Amino acid sequence: xxxCSNNVFFVSSFGGxxxxxxxxxxxxNLSNDVKPLWVGTSxxxxxxxxxxxxxxxxxxLALVKCLFSSLLLCIKYRPFxxxxxxxxxxxxxxxxxxxxxxxxxxxxxxxxxxSLSVSGTYALKFADEVYSQWPEVASLYKxxxxxxxxxx
Amino acid sequence: xxxxxxxxxxxFDRLMDMLxxxxxxxxxxxxxxxxxxxSTGVSFAKNxxxxxxxAFIDYFSxxxxxxxxxxxxxxxxxxxxxxxxxxxxxxxxxxxxRTDHQEHVASKFGNLPNVFIVNDSEELEAVLLSEEFNSFxxxxxxxxxxxxxxxxxxxIMSLSKIQ
Numbered sequence: 001x002x003x004c005s006n007n008v009f010f011v012s013s014f015g016g017x018x019x020x021x022x023x024x025x026x027x028x029n030l031s032n033d034v035k036p037l038w039v040g041t042s043x044x045x046x047x048x049x050x051x052x053x054x055x056x057x058x059x060x061l062a063l064v065k066c067l068f069s070s071l072l073l074c075i076k077y078r079p080f081x082x083x084x085x086x087x088x089x090x091x092x093x094x095x096x097x098x099x100x101x102x103x104x105x106x107x108x109x110x111x112x113x114x115s116l117s118v119s120g121t122y123a124l125k126f127a128d129e130v131y132s133q134w135p136e137v138a139s140l141y142k143x144x145x146x147x148x149x150x151x152x
Numbered sequence: 153x154x155x156x157x158x159x160x161x162x163x164f165d166r167l168m169d170m171l172x173x174x175x176x177x178x179x180x181x182x183x184x185x186x187x188x189x190x191s192t193g194v195s196f197a198k199n200x201x202x203x204x205x206x207a208f209i210d211y212f213s214x215x216x217x218x219x220x221x222x223x224x225x226x227x228x229x230x231x232x233x234x235x236x237x238x239x240x241x242x243x244x245x246x247x248x249x250r251t252d253h254q255e256h257v258a259s260k261f262g263n264l265p266n267v268f269i270v271n272d273s274e275e276l277e278a279v280l281l282s283e284e285f286n287s288f289x290x291x292x293x294x295x296x297x298x299x300x301x302x303x304x305x306x307x308i309m310s311l312s313k314i315q
Contacts, residue, residue: 023298
């Protein structure tokens with residue numbers, strides 16, 4: 001297999017997405033042979049293992065930079081799972097990692113209480129698992145699961 | 153001390169004006185510290201454009217309550233720390249955000265015991281003077297592990313075995 005590493009990427013953009021992913025990550029109890037790596041978009045904090053350029057909205061130079069950066073990361077570290085809470089940078093890393101055989105898990109931000117985020121609806125097209133943190137939102141989509149939220 | 157933070161995206165001068173108007177009311181809680189982003193500073197506050205994360209969390213934890221836009225990061229941190237928080241949703245129609253999701257967030261979370269939603273200076277004043285706000289001191293503690301984290305843990309571990 002292409003993704004022969006034991007690396008898991010946790011990817012999110014700065015702010016609320018990162019806060020939620022940080023809480024989830026801190027609650028995991030992974031065995032020693034799984035290596036979590038935190039990918040963020042801001043160098044203002046030292047908690048991230050890697051930084052990818054932030055991007056949002058439509059096609060932009062920032063998106064190209066993010067794509068390129070994700071490609072380098074995925075080639076080098078070959079994660080077997082990528083988990084993201086959003087937004088676009090998480091989607092980009094998830095998409096690229098899939099090309100290298102990874103599984104992509106999308107946890108839609110708790111901020112999206114009426115429907116999935118824009119990034120989330122794209123994630124629906126290629127992610128292996130998509131979760132909403134609201135049962136009402138999950139029930140709107142065939143393949144979206146609800147398994148609780150980051151804080152209960 | 154009161155800590156006010158409005159994120160780093162579009163300015164949120166409407167909230168800053170609400171603080172100016174309620175200067176007298178706010179001053180009884182001690183000094184006001186603001187992380188402004190691109191907003192205009194408040195005349196009687198200690199204003200910062202941006203705070204490093206350590207300083208941010210330090211101010212957040214030491215203040216009596218938080219005043220913030222209805223951003224998820226601050227919302228979740230306040231739940232984490234059991235802090236009371238006054239949220240002012242940013243509105244798309246006033247150019248304060250790209251979508252109206254902050255209004256949705258506010259309406260969903262507004263019934264939590266530590267969350268107070270206000271939309272203008274009068275509502276802010278009413279909350280600051282209210283018995284409900286001033287008597288809130290419940291330890292609002294989050295359970296140590298969410299079922300979502302437990303499920304995610306299982307998913308990752310089962311995928312690692314397929315390797």
